[in-house]
Structures are given as structure tokens and as C-alpha cells.
Amino acid sequence: MVKICCIGAGYVGGSTMAVIALKCPAIEVVVVDISKPRIEAWNSDQLPIYEPGLDDVVKQCRRRNLFFSTDVEKHVKEADIIFVSVNTPTKSRGLVAGKAADLTYWESAARMIADVSKSDKIVVEKSTVPGINYQILSNPELLAEGTAIEDLFKPDRGWKAVQALKDMYAHWVPEDRILTTNLWSAELSKLAANAFLAQRISSVNAISALCEATGANVCEVAYAIGKDLRIGPKFLNASVGFGGSCFQKDILNLVYISECNGLPEVANYWKQVIKINDYQKSWFVNRAVSSMFNTVAGKKIAVLGFAFKKDIGDTRETPAIDVCKGLLGDKAQISIYDPQVTEDQIQRDQQPTSPSAVKQVSVVWDAYEATKGAHGLCILTEWDEFKTLDYQKIFDNMQKPTFVLDGRNIVDGEKLREIDFIVYSIGKPLDAWLKDMPAVA
Ligand SMILES: NC(=O)C1=CN([C@@H]2O[C@H](COP(=O)(O)OP(=O)(O)OC[C@H]3O[C@@H](n4cnc5c(N)ncnc54)[C@H](O)[C@@H]3O)[C@@H](O)[C@H]2O)C=CC1
Numbered sequence: 461m462v463k464i465c466c467i468g469a470g471y472v473g474g475s476t477m478a479v480i481a482l483k484c485p486a487i488e489v490v491v492v493d494i495s496k497p498r499i500e501a502w503n504s505d506q507l508p509i510y511e512p513g514l515d516d517v518v519k520q521c522r523r524r525n526l527f528f529s530t531d532v533e534k535h536v537k538e539a540d541i542i543f544v545s546v547n548t549p550t551k552s553r554g555l556v557a558g559k560a561a562d563l564t565y566w567e568s569a570a571r572m573i574a575d576v577s578k579s580d581k582i583v584v585e586k587s588t589v590p591g592i593n594y595q596i597l598s599n600p601e602l603l604a605e606g607t608a609i610e611d612l613f614k615p616d617r618g619w620k621a622v623q624a625l626k627d628m629y630a631h632w633v634p635e636d637r638i639l640t641t642n643l644w645s646a647e648l649s650k651l652a653a654n655a656f657l658a659q660r661i662s663s664v665n666a667i668s669a670l671c672e673a674t675g676a677n678v679c680e681v682a683y684a685i686g687k688d689l690r691i692g693p694k695f696l697n698a699s700v701g702f703g704g705s706c707f708q709k710d711i712l713n714l715v716y717i718s719e720c721n722g723l724p725e726v727a728n729y730w731k732q733v734i735k736i737n738d739y740q741k742s743w744f745v746n747r748a749v750s751s752m753f754n755t756v757a758g759k760k761i762a763v764l765g766f767a768f769k770k771d772i773g774d775t776r777e778t779p780a781i782d783v784c785k786g787l788l789g790d791k792a793q794i795s796i797y798d799p800q801v802t803e804d805q806i807q808r809d810q811q812p813t814s815p816s817a818v819k820q821v822s823v824v825w826d827a828y829e830a831t832k833g834a835h836g837l838c839i840l841t842e843w844d845e846f847k848t849l850d851y852q853k854i855f856d857n858m859q860k861p862t863f864v865l866d867g868r869n870i871v872d873g874e875k876l877r878e879i880d881f882i883v884y885s886i887g888k889p890l891d892a893w894l895k896d897m898p899a900v901a
């Protein structure tokens with residue numbers, strides 16, 4: 461029996477290995493991690509990550525041919541194929557901090573493989589990094605959170621470097637979707653794919669500001685340009701900004717690689733995608749503050765949604781962190797509700813601000829509770845349940861005048877205006893009130 465060991469039981473390692481175990485019953489898959497609580501959670505009914513479809517897949521395979529363990533060295537030693545799926549965040553200190561990927565975890569995993577291995581191995585690099593008798597394959601992961609299981613079932617792309625890996629993917633991936641490239645092409649394709657996607661969002665967000673200034677509607681503009689087959693309709697939703705663990709990190713990496721190769725113009729081009737994203741978040745905060753008489757000091761502001769997108773509980777680089785920071789900076793009292801993000805996580809995400817900021821934030825488990833007595837309500841994640849809330853009830857329990865700032869364009873602005881809300885929707889024609897209270901970014 462072929463044995464696979466995956467180092468790193470995170471979003472990628474956990475989801476990818478669950479799908480491999482499901483699709484390849486003849487392969488034994490062990491996912492290992494140095495984090496005991498993470499492994500305990502994978503072995504329990506409460507998985508450490510929320511991902512539609514994941515529970516089902518794990519239940520079918522766990523303890524059959526899918527195992528989770530903290531005994532890292534034992535399983536690495538026994539494996540024929542080792543996937544490395546450890547975290548590679550942007551370096552936060554030291555040389556090239558804020559630019560290059562931090563390869564500490566990746567290097568320690570690589571050294572450990574070299575130390576404990578006694579037989580030939582194929583090492584498959586799943587983390588996003590360029591990269592004895594090892595065959596090292598670079599197989600950067602392309603799944604998106606929230607649709608991880610669906611993406612893994614029907615991948616658009618994949619990379620083959622040796623037959624063993626190809627054979628494994630061939631269990632469910634059509635051959636023409638398994639691509640073979642050299643190492644740098646594989647890694648640059650990964651970085652470029654994320655950079656192009658993020659660039660589309662920054663482009664539509666840049667247009668959204670122009671829409672507000674001119675009276676155009678960004679949804680109509682996005683729909684119209686998306687009809688051009690060369691542009692296509694996807695990833696054109698204007699928003700409060702993109703988040704997630706990879707877009708910013710991968711662009712920073714692209715910028716760093718460009719600078720290292722003496723290409724400052726190329727580096728600056730990609731930096732701009734992040735600048736517009738930061739601008740978008742401060743623009744939203746400024747709209748909120750300026751519409752409420754230029755101050756939110758002491759005012760309760762409800763925040764609906766904290767995850768970086770719907771259907772997940774992940775808050776890495778979520779725009780909600782910066783928006784809350786901005787509101788707290790103006791001394792607001794914030795009440796946050798997200799269907800999947802825990803209070804602990806939200807409080808941890810506020811840490812970098814100040815101890816007093818923690819007191820300004822409360823986390824509740826109900827949208828109505830969050831909005832009770834609030835002056836304004838900010839929608840920061842596009843959870844479906846926010847579309848069907850009883851907004852009349854919410855309005856009745858809020859202060860007057862009552863503001864909705866929709867950072868995801870999911871509510872029906874006209875209906876809310878009939879109730880008497882003052883509504884701000886990103887990139888849509890402005891209410892007279894907002895025109896009279898201009899925002900400055
Ligand atoms: N989250 C996502 O949607 C995607 C992530 N990626 C890339 O995949 C990689 C993994 O990302 P995530 O799964 O999101 O990270 P994660 O942070 O959720 O999981 C990484 C896991 O690796 C473990 N770990 C770190 N060092 C270890 C070691 N030496 N031995 C054993 N375990 C160790 C950590 O405890 C953690 O549980 C990153 O390079 C990321 O850029 C790629 C595509 C999608």
C-alpha cells in the first residue's frame with residue numbers, strides 16, 4: 461500500500477489529504493502536525509476548520525485510510541510520498557520583513573525529513589515557495605477557501621512532475637488538466653494567478669470610487685464589462701477589500717522577487733494592487749465616520765461578518781480587522797457578529813491595537829443583539845443570512861438616524877431606504893445625506 465504523509469494539518473493539508481483519501485482508497489494518508497490541539501480537533505466531531513463538504517469527506521475516510529497524528533517523525537519515516545503543507549506567512553521581522561515569505565516552518569520540516577528518512581521518498585511541495593535520493597516536486601495548491609472541497613474535486617489545473625504524483629491525481633483529475641512545467645514556472649504561475657485575481661478586485665474597487673463620484677453603479681459596470689468574454693464575469697465584485705492568507709502575501713512575494721531581479725517598475729506595478737486594497741478599507745471607514753457627523757466616538761457600531769469571505773471561519777488578513785481598527789481609532793464601541801468566527805479569534809485579531817481597544821469590542825452570537833442600540837451597521841462579509849435579516853426589526857432597535865454601510869453589496873438598498881435607513885453601498889449612487897457628508901481617504 462502506498463503511504464502518504466502530509467506535514468501540516470491546516471486549511472490546505474487537511475482538505476487536500478481528505479480528498480486524496482476519498483479518491484484513492486488504496487492509499488493510506490496520514491496528516492501530521494506539531495500542534496496537538498489541531499490534531500485533536502481533526503480527530504473529533506468539531507474539525508478545526510469550517511469548509512462546506514469537508515465534514516462529510518472526513519467522516520467517510522477517517523480511521524479507514526485517513527489518519528491525523530502528532531507523531532511527525534514516525535509517519536515521515538514510513539511514507540513513500542511526503543507532502544509539505546506548512547504555513548509560509550510574510551516575514552514579520554528581520555531582513556526583508558513585510559516582503560518575502562517566512563520559510564522558518566518550511567525549512568524546519570525539510571530538515572526533519574532529511575534527518576529521519578531511511579528510504580527513498582518523493583517530496584511534494586504544497587506550500588507556496590520556490591524551491592539524497594529525493595525527488596522534489598513543486599505542486600503549489602490552487603484551492604480557494606469556502607469552495608476547497610469543490611475545487612479539489614474539479615481542479616482547473618494541477619502540475620505533474622513525476623508519474624507517481626500524476627497517477628495519484630489521475631484517480632479524479634482529467635489528464636489534460638495535469639500540467640508539467642519547470643520549477644520557476646510552477647511557482648510563478650501560482651503567484652501570478654493570485655496576483656491577477658487580486659488585481660481584478662483592486663481594479664473594480666478603483667472603479668467603484670469613480671462610480672460613487674459620478675453616479676454610476678459599479679454592479680452595472682461590472683456586469684457590462686463581464687459580458688465581454690475576454691474579461692469574463694468572475695472576481696468583479698466590488699468590496700471593502702480583499703483578504704485571506706494568500707493574495708497579499710503572494711503579491712508581496714512577487715514584488716520581492718521583482719526587486720531582487722532588479723525590476724523596480726514591475727515591483728511598483730504590483731505594489732499598487734495592495735495600495736488600492738488598503739485605500740478601499742480606509743475609504744469605507746471614512747464613509748462610516750463622516751456620515752455619522754464626522755465622529756463615532758462613544759457610538760455603538762454593529763459589525764456583521766468578520767471572516768475574510770462567507771462560508772469560512774478564517775480571519776487571516778480579513779478587511780474587517782483594518783475596518784475595526786479604523787473605527788476603534790475614532791473611539792467607537794463595536795459589537796461584532798459572525799456566524800463562524802469565535803470571540804477568542806476576534807479578540808486575538810484586535811491585539812495589535814491597544815488594551816483599551818479590547819474593552820471597546822464585544823462579540824455576540826446574534827445579528828439582532830449586535831445591532832441593538834447601534835447608530836450604524838457595517839456589513840463586512842457576504843454571509844447569505846445577512847440578506848434575509850428582519851431589517852425593520854433591526855431599524856426599530858437602532859438609534860436614529862440609522863446607517864447601513866454595506867461593504868459587500870448584498871442588501872437591497874431600496875428596501876432599506878423605504879424603512880428609513882441611510883444606506884451606503886460600495887460603488888453605488890449615493891444617498892443625498894452621504895453627498896452632503898463627503899468622505900476623504
Ligand atoms: N489557505 C489557503 O487557501 C491556501 C494556502 N496555500 C499555501 O499552502 C500553505 C499552507 O497554508 P495553510 O494550510 O493555509 O496554513 P495553516 O497555517 O492553516 O496550516 C499550516 C500547519 O502547518 C503546521 N506546521 C508548521 N510547521 C510544522 C512542522 N515543522 N511540522 C509539522 N507541522 C507544522 C502548523 O502547525 C499548521 O497547523 C501555505 O504556503 C499557503 O501559502 C495555497 C493555496 C490555498
Ligand SMILES: O=C(O)[C@H]1O[C@H](OP(=O)(O)OP(=O)(O)OC[C@H]2O[C@@H](n3ccc(=O)[nH]c3=O)[C@H](O)[C@@H]2O)[C@H](O)[C@@H](O)[C@@H]1O
Pocket residue numbers: 601602603604605606654657661694695696697698699700701702703704705706707768769770
Ligand atoms: O493561494 C491561495 O490561498 C488561494 O487564494 C485564493 O483563494 P482564497 O484566498 O481562499 O479566497 P478568494 O475566493 O480568492 O477570495 C479572496 C478575497 O477576495 C475577495 N473578493 C473575491 C472576489 C471578488 O469579486 N471580490 C472580492 O472582494 C473575497 O471576499 C476575499 O476576501 C484563490 O482564489 C485560490 O485560487 C488560491 O489557491
